[in-house]
Amino acid sequence: MPADGCTCDLCRTLCAFCEDKGRRTFEWPLAKDRRHHVHSRIDTAELPVTHVTRRQGRPYTLVLTKTDALFAREQEARDRDHADLEWLTESARTLTSDQSRLEDR
Numbered sequence: 001m002p003a004d005g006c007t008c009d010l011c012r013t014l015c016a017f018c019e020d021k022g023r024r025t026f027e028w029p030l031a032k033d034r035r036h037h038v039h040s041r042i043d044t045a046e047l048p049v050t051h052v053t054r055r056q057g058r059p060y061t062l063v064l065t066k067t068d069a070l071f072a073r074e075q076e077a078r079d080r081d082h083a084d085l086e087w088l089t090e091s092a093r094t095l096t097s098d099q100s101r102l103e104d105r
């Protein structure tokens with residue numbers, strides 16, 4: 001897997017969560033290797049999202065939470081034409097857009 005850029009289902013779901021302004025948390029039941037992949041994608045892209053694993057049930061649940069700073073920014077953005085959200089949307093898009101460039105080489 002390339003160090004940056006991935007178009008798998010997990011990353012697309014992660015992008016959708018980041019771009020959904022109406023959601024702050026996302027509880028996502030995932031097996032261990034899939035949780036690890038999502039962790040690494042969040043860390044690599046430096047998304048303003050925290051991730052913790054709730055060790056209950058099977059599989060465990062990965063709980064994603066947008067950071068307070070981000071959420072405050074979202075609240076303000078609703079009053080200001082969502083302009084400040086573009087940086088997050090761009091960050092989320094780099095999760096998938098880098099992959100196509102790699103494939104062009």
Ligand SMILES: [Zn+2]
Pocket residue numbers: 006007008009010011037041
């Ligand atoms: Zn992926």
